[in-house]
Every structure is written in structure tokens, then in C-alpha cells.
Amino acid sequence: MKKLLYFALALSLMLGTAHTAQSAKIGLMGPMTGSWASEGAEMKQVVDLLAEELNAKGGVLGAKIEVVSEDDGGDPRTAALAAQRLATQGITAVIGTYGSAVTEATQNIYNEAKIIQIANGSTAIRLSEKGLKYFFRTCPRDDEQAKVAAKTIEKLGVKKLAILHDNSTYAKGLADETKTLLEGNKDLQIVFFDALTPKEQDYTAILTKLKETKPDLVFFTGYYGEAGLLLKQKKEMNWAVPFMGGDATNNPDLVKIAGSDAAAGFYFVSAPLPKDLPTEEAKAFLAAFNKKYGHPPNSIYPVLAGDGFRVVTYAMEQTKSTDPDKIAAYLHNELKDFPGLTGKISFNDKGDRVGEVYRVYKVNTEGQFILEP
Known part of the structure; x- marks a missing residue:
């Protein structure tokens, strides 16, 4: 046996x-x-x-x-x-x-x-x-993304900036990095820095708080689902302030959630889209x-x-x-x-990808993501 x-x-x-x-x-x-x-x-x-x-x-x-x-x-x-x-x-x-x-x-x-x-x-x-x-x-990495985001914000001539994140590892990290880079700019004031709660359906309360600070631009570092709702609901409030996002907002569902009218003019930082x-x-x-x-x-x-x-x-x-x-x-x-x-x-000794990858996109009136020059 x-x-x-x-x-x-x-x-x-x-x-x-x-x-x-x-x-x-x-x-x-x-x-x-x-x-x-x-x-x-x-x-x-x-x-x-x-x-x-x-x-x-x-x-x-x-x-x-x-x-x-x-x-x-x-x-x-x-x-x-x-x-x-x-x-x-x-x-x-x-x-x-x-x-x-x-x-x-x-x-x-x-x-x-x-x-x-x-x-x-x-x-x-x-x-x-x-x-x-x-x-x-x-x-x-987000420190590379933050450099491109900060340069874009400065290039847009923003004087009063609001930064909104969602307390996730990614979003809070990108928000902190960008804030640190911009704090040395004497011509720019960060008037808001706070978090929303992800996966909610109504963001009018935090949008109202943001509006009270009268920013020239809102930089949202969270994900495309929340970004789409923010864009939709700020339009419903008749608030025309421009928004910018990080690479986690790079998804066509952003436009589906917000609607093409509300999404138009939205900037985001990302690796190139497949078409580009x-x-x-x-x-x-x-x-x-x-x-x-x-x-x-x-x-x-x-x-x-x-x-x-x-x-x-x-x-x-x-x-x-x-x-x-x-x-x-x-x-x-x-x-x-x-x-x-x-x-x-190529990779460095930490396993990070080497080289510059990030680009800046803007959503046009048809809801298309257009690479900025």
C-alpha cells in the first residue's frame, strides 16, 4: 500500500x-x-x-x-x-x-x-x-504629476487656488505635493484645502463652501466618478469656475456623468491618451x-x-x-x-518608471479630450 x-x-x-x-x-x-x-x-x-x-x-x-x-x-x-x-x-x-x-x-x-x-x-x-x-x-509617480500640475496652474495665471481631495492615498498625496510646490509662489494664494467623502451623490454642500472662497480654479485630485458629479452639480449651481483634475479623472465616464456641457473646459493632467x-x-x-x-x-x-x-x-x-x-x-x-x-x-532602483510621461488635456464642447500644446 x-x-x-x-x-x-x-x-x-x-x-x-x-x-x-x-x-x-x-x-x-x-x-x-x-x-x-x-x-x-x-x-x-x-x-x-x-x-x-x-x-x-x-x-x-x-x-x-x-x-x-x-x-x-x-x-x-x-x-x-x-x-x-x-x-x-x-x-x-x-x-x-x-x-x-x-x-x-x-x-x-x-x-x-x-x-x-x-x-x-x-x-x-x-x-x-x-x-x-x-x-x-x-x-x-505623483511627485512628477504634481510638478506638471503646478506648472499648469501657474501658466493659467491662477491667483486664488482651491485644492480638493478625497483623503485616499493617491488623492491626498497629489494634493499635498502640489500644495507644497505652489506655496513658494508669492503671486498665488491657496484659499481652500480640504476633502470630500467619495461615493456620495450630492456634493452641493462642499461646492458651496468652495464657492465662498472665490477661487480662480479648483484642483480636484480624486477620481473621475466624483469629478463628474462635481462638474454636473456646479453647473446646476450656475457656478462657472474652471476645474482641473489629476490623472484619475482621465476616463470617458467623466463626461457621461457630468454631461458634455458641464465637462467642457475641464483640464486634467495625465499620461497620454491611447489615441495620442x-x-x-x-x-x-x-x-x-x-x-x-x-x-x-x-x-x-x-x-x-x-x-x-x-x-x-x-x-x-x-x-x-x-x-x-x-x-x-x-x-x-x-x-x-x-x-x-x-x-x-526603464526602471530605477525603487521600481519607478524613469522619464517624463505626463501631459495636459482639456475637454472640448463635444466632450472630447484634447491634448494641450
């Missing part, structure tokens, strides 16, 4: 090894449900398409790529559970996720499991200040995406997730390994100017 048990165990291990040789697993964690579901759905479309294209060319290291997806719901607690599930699936790396607070809830889980994590929309500074060996991101990506790699990918799904990507963050998938599979090929230590070392020290969909990609 014991011999039979040992034989069965050995056979199962052999079969498991054979299965591993036939496929390599990459995790995808994104908000498939919840307030940011449009981002998560498109993240999955992008990564699935890239995996399909890569597998058609033979996969990686002779193995087909299998994408294992988990829904984080845009919620830190849900994300921690999703990360724990992914960590037991034999994945080499995980792509995602979108929100900074959501990513922060998963970082230690992946780091302790020695799983490469490449975030695509998590820009909070502190995420890469923890010395985590396996953490990377294809999106830039200049590289040949991006043009080829966008054509393939459009052919498969019948429309181009709506948001840049799923494309940044695609870049995460592309750099990690490239690193696997270059190191001829799925060893996380070898992949991390390669991404930190040897990957230089990789031709990403969103531009050249």
Missing part, C-alpha cells in the same frame, strides 16, 4: 511538472467590479489580447502564457483577498492594479511570496519608498485591439497594464528564467529604453 501511495505521489509530481512546462502563469489584478469597473474590464481585454498574440508566436521559454485574473473591486480589503488567492496560483508576476490604496493593500503579500508586481495606475509616492524588491510600476500615443508599437497594438473588440481602448491605464505584461514577459525571455530574483534584477539594472506602448520604459 505504501509503495502504491509513493508511486501515486511521484506520478502527480511528474504530471504537475509537465503541466508547468506547457504553460507559464501571469496574474492580473484589477477592478472588474465596483466604481472603476470600466478600467478593470479594459485591463483584462488588453492583457488577454497581448497574451494571445504572444502565444501565437510560441509563448515564452517554450511555454504558453496563461493569464489568471482576479477582481479587486477597487477596494483594499477585497484586493488583499484577491492577492492571497493569486499568490497560491503559481504565478511568476502579477499585473495591477489601478488605485494606489488598493495596490498598497497587496504589496507585502506579493513581496513576501516573491512575486513580481507591476502596477499600472497606482501613482502614490510612498508605494515605491518601502524598499520592496519585487514592486514596479509603468505609471509615473506616437510609437509604432502603440499604433500596431491599437489596430489589433480595435479589430478584436470593435473599438479602441478608452483609457490609458489598461494600456499601461499592457506595458507591464510586455516588460515582464520580455524579462523572462532575456533572463531565460521565471526566477523572481533574476527578473527583478534585470528590470532594475538591465532593462533600458524598452519600446513600450506608452513610450520608452
